[in-house]
Amino acid sequence: MKKVLVEAYLSNNLGDDLFVEILTERYKNVEFTFNGGENSRIIEKKVNTKKGKFDFTKISKYDAFVVIGGSLFQETGGIIKWIKIWLKLFLKVIFFRLHRKKVVFIGFNFGPYKHKIFRILYGFLFRFVNYLSVRDIESYNLFQNNNNMHVYPDIVFSSYENNYSENDQRNSLGISIMDFGNKVNFQDDYEKLIINLIDNIDSDLTINAYAFQSSDNINDYLIIKKIEKHIHKKVIVHKYDGSNLKDFLEDFRNNKYMITSRFHSLVLAMLYNQKFFSISYNIKIDNLLRAVGLDKFKLVPNDFKNEKKISWFIKNINKSLNDEHENYSEKLTKEFGEKSKKHFEYLDRILGK
Template sequence: MKILISGYYGFENIGDDAVLECIIAGLREKGIDDITVLSNTPTNTSFRYNVKSVYRNSFKEVFNAIKNTDILLSGGGSLIQDITSNKSLWYYLSIIFFGILLGKKVYIIGQGIGPLEHKYNRLLSRFILRRVDLITVRDEDSMIFLKGLNIEKNVILAADPVVNLAPCSEERLEEILRNEGIDKGKYIVVCTREWGNNELSRVELAKAVDDISKKYNLEVVFLPFYYNKDDAESEKVANYLKSPYKIIKSKYEPKEILGIVKNCQLLIGVRLHSLVFALVSLVPFIGISYDPKIDGFLKSINLKSFKIDKFSSDELVNYAESILDNRDNFVDNLKIHLEELRKLSDNNFNIFDKSK
């Protein structure tokens, strides 16, 4: 069986790299090893994951890859939305549409669907998505969104594939922390990203981080999830800090990033997958939402969501105190939800038992 995977791969985004790693692992657990990935850096992707890969922006290569596959798999992430751009949405829909036209099985797995703000994007998405063979979504809000598009058939609730990611070895983690000059278990992780003109949010976030790090005697570590982008935003937030800090600028694998997260005392994250990493690590965390996908994830595990343009430093500090001073209860709650999500994540791959 030949599988072709389409997604936002080859852009040095830790979250998407983790998604791809977990999708490939899930397929291989089902005995599927003939895997091709559409990537922005195909040579690197082939070497990194031991798969075939083609350049995602070459029409000829992409068309031939779709033509020669058995199943086109679109996922995971948030591909079917127009908040990022219309162009991005149209790209992913066109890949799906070519799969349908060429008579391939088309699965959308582990995705967050929406929002679609423009009417023509909703109409186009509904026209195409109603013709795919199966959709698994990572949260209930995505199911509700699809229902609003009159798409209910062959839609299954699953979870983000990244809930199955495992951290690097303790030996490798200790090497990383030693190289970065970070004391194991004595730091707070901040994962931010740029979103509009949010200078006030930067000020409030920095003040909260200062207060939390001071009260609990924790070092501040900024952990970019999107290289060459998040480090710049981290610098902007750090400029308002009074506490000493570090920004990790070296490139690490998702499992290594997960190891860094696993050994912190608290994570404050704007990037969705920084929050997923914290859940997988059973580390207390605070989610700041710039997008409905953050709200959907936090809602799925019954945690509070702070809007990126509306939170105050006092709110973050009070919430941090409530979870850190009741750490065991918070972690016990995470364990319950992580177990539930891991069971749901099986729905992303059970479909391949029937495809053989």
């Protein structure tokens, strides 16, 4: 049995756990050891996964080193902090390559970053990686001179064949509600926006609120419970806890309409053929909306206090969304699904499919 060491974001976050699910299900005959993730529940539920710690003396037992995830390379904290993070990853890559092991980075976007040296150092590191794939053209353009760099839609789109839904959902509205953490200055305005939206949505719609992550540092569920105290309608709350992936997704997909905050709530809304509006807090969401021609159907943080824009948003939701939302179509989602599978083309060769 081939063995792979994996680094991923392992904090019981739905989007990142979907990466783990897709990777481990694709290669069922491979043993995956995940570096860290002591509290990750999805790893505990898989038969071909285990938790571990990176050990330079044990590199020889692995066939490959895989880094999988979305927003993996962001410049956060001071220069000393991110240089330490960069150096640790660089040493891992170098040691694997010195042992003639394959190194693969898949599914990420690069940034945001503030300083040119951040991009330069990661560009240098990427030169030692056998295969890299990003999920947006903007990240690709930063490193397009690297012949090992590729660009495909988000990895979750690769589950298209098993997840695309026909239009048979219940007459309900789902809302992905997000804890942005302490790195933004618009959390309070965002919560007031959600309260405003819920209180002004047509009363005949059942409203479901979804918490994609409820960890120590980021807790969507606590934000939902906080919002519940200020709304005048019943909201059914669904909390992802790392152990209920199948049930959480099944309930999410049954909504006809969706207001998305988290990036993967948008991806899932497309996979599930839902009519959606997006709250876009990050360029990765803007890029995806632009790719499907729906970048005008969104609110951004600067709109959170704009009563005119919010009124427009609510009006369109109450009109059961605009017909233009049909334009992204099953054909485009299927196309994304086929392209997304190419994230794994190199791993298919070295691990077998």
